[in-house]
Amino acid sequence: MSAAPRLGHASRWLSHLVLVIGCVGLAALPNRSAHAKPRAPTSDPFRRATAALLWPGATRSFFVSGSGVCSNGEWQTVFEPSHDGLPAHEAHAVACSDDDLPVLHWEMDNSPLTWYFEAVAVPGPDSILFASVAVRVINHGAYAVQADLRTTLAPLSSPAAFVAWDSDSASNLMWAGADSPIAHGWRESLAPDSGDTATWRLRPGHERTRRYLLPAYACPSERLIALSKTSHRAYVSRARSYWTNALAAGMQLSIGDRHTESAYRQALVVLLGCTQRHKGALIPIGNPFQYRDIWLRDGARCIAALAMAGQTSLARALATSFLRYQWPQGPFLSQRGQLDGTGQALWAFEQAFLRPSPDSSLATVTNAAVSAWRWMELQRTSTRILLGKMGGLLPYAEPRDGELPHGRGQLTGNDAWAIAGYRATARLLEGAGRAHEAIAVRQSLSNYQAEFARHLAESKSADVPPAWDRPAIDWGNASVAYPCGALSAADPRFIRLAERLWSDSPEPGLVRYGKGDSTHTYLAADLGMSAMLTGRIDDANRVIEALIRWRTASGGSPEIFDRATRDYGSNLPPHATAAAAIVTLIRNSLIYDDEDTLRLTMAARPQWWRRGRFERAPTRWGLLDVSFSLRHQRATWKWTAVSVPTILTAPPGYRIDHLNSPVASQIGPRQIVVPPGRKWFSAELERVY
Amino acid sequence: MTRLTLVAPAIFLCLCIFLPHELHAGDSHKNEASDSTRPQFAARLLSDGKYSQAIRIFEAALADSDPEAKSWEFHCGYATCLSAAAFESTNRFGVAGPQQSISSERIDLVRQAIRELDIAEGLTSAGPIVAMLRVQRGTILETWGFPLDAYGCYRSALGAAPFDGDASAGLARMRALLGSSE
Numbered sequence: 021m022s023a024a025p026r027l028g029h030a031s032r033w034l035s036h037l038v039l040v041i042g043c044v045g046l047a048a049l050p051n052r053s054a055h056a057k058p059r060a061p062t063s064d065p066f067r068r069a070t071a072a073l074l075w076p077g078a079t080r081s082f083f084v085s086g087s088g089v090c091s092n093g094e095w096q097t098v099f100e101p102s103h104d105g106l107p108a109h110e111a112h113a114v115a116c117s118d119d120d121l122p123v124l125h126w127e128m129d130n131s132p133l134t135w136y137f138e139a140v141a142v143p144g145p146d147s148i149l150f151a152s153v154a155v156r157v158i159n160h161g162a163y164a165v166q167a168d169l170r171t172t173l174a175p176l177s178s179p180a181a182f183v184a185w186d187s188d189s190a191s192n193l194m195w196a197g198a199d200s201p202i203a204h205g206w207r208e209s210l211a212p213d214s215g216d217t218a219t220w221r222l223r224p225g226h227e228r229t230r231r232y233l234l235p236a237y238a239c240p241s242e243r244l245i246a247l248s249k250t251s252h253r254a255y256v257s258r259a260r261s262y263w264t265n266a267l268a269a270g271m272q273l274s275i276g277d278r279h280t281e282s283a284y285r286q287a288l289v290v291l292l293g294c295t296q297r298h299k300g301a302l303i304p305i306g307n308p309f310q311y312r313d314i315w316l317r318d319g320a321r322c323i324a325a326l327a328m329a330g331q332t333s334l335a336r337a338l339a340t341s342f343l344r345y346q347w348p349q350g351p352f353l354s355q356r357g358q359l360d361g362t363g364q365a366l367w368a369f370e371q372a373f374l375r376p377s378p379d380s381s382l383a384t385v386t387n388a389a390v391s392a393w394r395w396m397e398l399q400r401t402s403t404r405i406l407l408g409k410m411g412g413l414l415p416y417a418e419p420r421d422g423e424l425p426h427g428r429g430q431l432t433g434n435d436a437w438a439i440a441g442y443r444a445t446a447r448l449l450e451g452a453g454r455a456h457e458a459i460a461v462r463q464s465l466s467n468y469q470a471e472f473a474r475h476l477a478e479s480k481s482a483d484v485p486p487a488w489d490r491p492a493i494d495w496g497n498a499s500v501a502y503p504c505g506a507l508s509a510a511d512p513r514f515i516r517l518a519e520r521l522w523s524d525s526p527e528p529g530l531v532r533y534g535k536g537d538s539t540h541t542y543l544a545a546d547l548g549m550s551a552m553l554t555g556r557i558d559d560a561n562r563v564i565e566a567l568i569r570w571r572t573a574s575g576g577s578p579e580i581f582d583r584a585t586r587d588y589g590s591n592l593p594p595h596a597t598a599a600a601a602i603v604t605l606i607r608n609s610l611i612y613d614d615e616d617t618l619r620l621t622m623a624a625r626p627q628w629w630r631r632g633r634f635e636r637a638p639t640r641w642g643l644l645d646v647s648f649s650l651r652h653q654r655a656t657w658k659w660t661a662v663s664v665p666t667i668l669t670a671p672p673g674y675r676i677d678h679l680n681s682p683v684a685s686q687i688g689p690r691q692i693v694v695p696p697g698r699k700w701f702s703a704e705l706e707r708v709y
Numbered sequence: 710m711t712r713l714t715l716v717a718p719a720i721f722l723c724l725c726i727f728l729p730h731e732l733h734a735g736d737s738h739k740n741e742a743s744d745s746t747r748p749q750f751a752a753r754l755l756s757d758g759k760y761s762q763a764i765r766i767f768e769a770a771l772a773d774s775d776p777e778a779k780s781w782e783f784h785c786g787y788a789t790c791l792s793a794a795a796f797e798s799t800n801r802f803g804v805a806g807p808q809q810s811i812s813s814e815r816i817d818l819v820r821q822a823i824r825e826l827d828i829a830e831g832l833t834s835a836g837p838i839v840a841m842l843r844v845q846r847g848t849i850l851e852t853w854g855f856p857l858d859a860y861g862c863y864r865s866a867l868g869a870a871p872f873d874g875d876a877s878a879g880l881a882r883m884r885a886l887l888g889s890s891e
Contacts, residue, residue: 176802183801185810298811314812344813348823349858354812357854402857406887415856415887428886 064113064573071114071574073141074293080236081308086111093184100170101135113573120285132161149236152255159222170217182309196244206233206244270330275628286575290599316361320368325600339372350395357418363437370444376638378451389445412471423495429487433496436504483517501550509550526583529566537583545601613639656702674705760794784829791822840870
């Protein structure tokens with residue numbers, strides 16, 4: 021962490037004052053601080069402060085806790101700062117940098133000392149990830165104290181925060197040095213006989229800094245020593261440069277709302293970081309820690325979000341890895357009994373390969389999709405023959421997961437996702453120019469939707485049940501409207517489902533999952549998206565706000581947490597699907613292209629209208645640049661012309677008074693539809709509240 | 710369905726096929742040297758639950774074009790091994806998890822197992838053997854959550870051997886689970 025950028029205005033004045041009083045000569049002392057406390061990291065809403073150091077494609081990540089532990093899942097480095105025998109307090113937050121990049125910083129208070137940590141992950145020349153950590157201690161007090169920093173390499177504690185999937189039992193943990201050919205960490209040399217503790221006598225205002233390099237895997241000592249020749253600042257700069265470029269590759273968002281822009285960027289960092297290179301392919305992982313595996317249900321969300329965010333080549337690479345999940349008879353399945361995987365894989369293909377224009381390699385995924393569609397048709401035909409009343413749907417499943425941890429059931433979500441898969445197949449075929457086949461798939465899609473509606477009408481549920489034939493946990497039924505399109509988002513049953521789930525939630529906007537105050541994060545996202553599509557903007561915004569609020573200081577969302585205790589237990593953040601939900605909801609608030617009409621500013625908030633702008637937004641009709649503003653009750657939109665009609669939505673709190681051009685039509689109090697080819701439009705508005 | 714129910718019948722089959730008769734009497738201390746063929750050694754590893762090691766032996770036999778590698782028995786044993794390996798678990802610092810931590814690797818093993826069963830079926834025309842191979846495929850599909858595909862396999866097994874007990878049992882089980890009145 022660099023002190024200078026974090027100094028507040030007043031602190032800089034103080035700093036100048038110290039310099040002016042040069043006669044004191046303090047500025048000439050080594051490691052002299054400016055008596056200024058760097059700005060405290062953003063607060064963390066959870067009971068514990070944790071964070072992840074990620075790198076795209078890496079096979080391991082670092083878990084960082086505010087208690088001073090940095091773990092690679094095989095061993096941990098423990099920082100124990102103290103002064104005069106008094107241990108420092110745990111950090112309240114482990115935050116990312118102010119520009120949302122994964123340069124972590126945290127503070128451990130040890131009054132009058134403060135210990136400032138900064139950590140960044142970068143790959144070495146051999147691609148193995150390592151963390152560069154700098155620890156700075158400043159004496160903010162008026163008297164001198166002894167500062168001690170004990171740093172040890174230790175086996176994982178029991179129970180471990182997480183265990184790396186490829187971990188070996190770590191033994192004989194060694195710092196890099198002449199006596200150790202293989203090392204597990206590098207640190208600046210210590211005074212003889214100091215053990216593992218660096219000790220300084222710090223006078224008021226003085227500071228000291230120490231550096232560490234922590235590899236993701238044990239490696240030769242000389243390699244770490246060679247890496248130590250590069251400064252921590254240089255590693256921070258390298259990481260910052262990489263992530264800045266990575267984020268710049270996608271859609272650029274500028275909506276004058278730092279809070280939302282940060283959430284979007286931090287979620288993208290999580291999505292980019294939750295990838296792993298495996299046997300030459302890039303795969304999406306659910307989480308850098310305990311869920312370092314692929315679930316089609318999670319991976320599909322990540323792929324779709326990356327595709328919407330303009331990370332096109334990455335989304336396509338990840339989607340291509342899904343081909344490895346296709347079974348000989350056609351379906352896609354990653355985990356035993358999870359039949360929703362087929363629809364999810366096809367949806368991911370369609371999301372990734374059709375934006376901003378059909379990819380040249382479309383034929384491969386389209387053929388795979390057709391094979392999967394045939395399998396689903398065969399399943400439905402078979403259940404018609406075998407199951408009678410429950411026919412026409414997919415058969416029972418035993419997913420051993422959120423929706424049905426035990427037992428078997430015919431799950432609503434499986435059919436909803438299958439319907440999404442049918443639509444995706446039709447779109448892929450259309451994109452590939454195979455119109456006749458697309459017509460056949462669309463006919464079967466209509467039939468399936470009708471079958472779905474019939475079963476729903478015959479169900480005893482007042483809303484949309486999680487399973488057709490037995491009680492189950494609400495899960496896939498939350499997705500039946502968006503993204504599956506099995507049911508309209510305006511369907512009364514679906515709205516009742518959303519109301520039921522939200523009314524029971526410990527946290528407005530999110531939903532309860534399981535017992536007590538256990539609260540799920542991303543499970544609410546599809547409810548919010550469906551609300552957005554039907555103009556229930558307050559409901560949609562509640563979801564977005566809750567998702568943004570319940571993140572760690574570095575922008576990681578857990579999957580589930582206890583609202584009462586604010587703890588996520590061993591289900592550590594960041595969860596990739598929650599990050600995908602944030603990206604999807606924010607992006608779709610501004611630009612939505614999942615139908616045959618482009619929608620702009622569907623849920624743009626009032627503050628975004630001051631100078632809202634986004635560039636290189638990928639849609640089914642190409643990359644678009646869009647700006648929108650509200651001045652003197654006149655809303656103006658400018659956008660790259662598209663070949664389909666565009667629906668423009670005025671800001672909340674206004675209704676359309678009159679249109680400034682006869683070419684458009686008003687289709688609701690806040691909606692206007694304009695014909696294809698337009699590049700801008702304006703309308704006079706009237707305030708309603 | 711547990712892993713044991715998936716693997717046990719197939720392991721028994723492999724042992725019957727590959728292991729020398731004296732081993733059936735319970736000589737559990739035989740080592741590789743005492744096994745005259747690699748499939749025999751692989752079958753022993755399979756019976757000991759050392760699936761990953763057994764796979765390597767099968768792979769080596771295939772690479773070297775061992776005479777046994779041209780038999781349906783070989784491919785059936787290999788398929789058993791592959792599908793069992795997909796369920797191998799391990800304990801990492803007290804945290805249990807699959808041996809193959811990346812799910813695509815597990816699915817790859819099962820897809821390969823199904824391919825091996827296809828090859829095995831192409832190497833025999835004996836009805837009972839064909840039925841047995843189809844039952845094995847049905848069991849894999851049933852275990853992984855494809856009840857209708859498994860149903861089809863058991864039916865098809867009965868087509869090859871109308872009185873096959875395993876096929877009949879599998880079909881009856883699928884009918885019950887699917888809630889069919891057929």
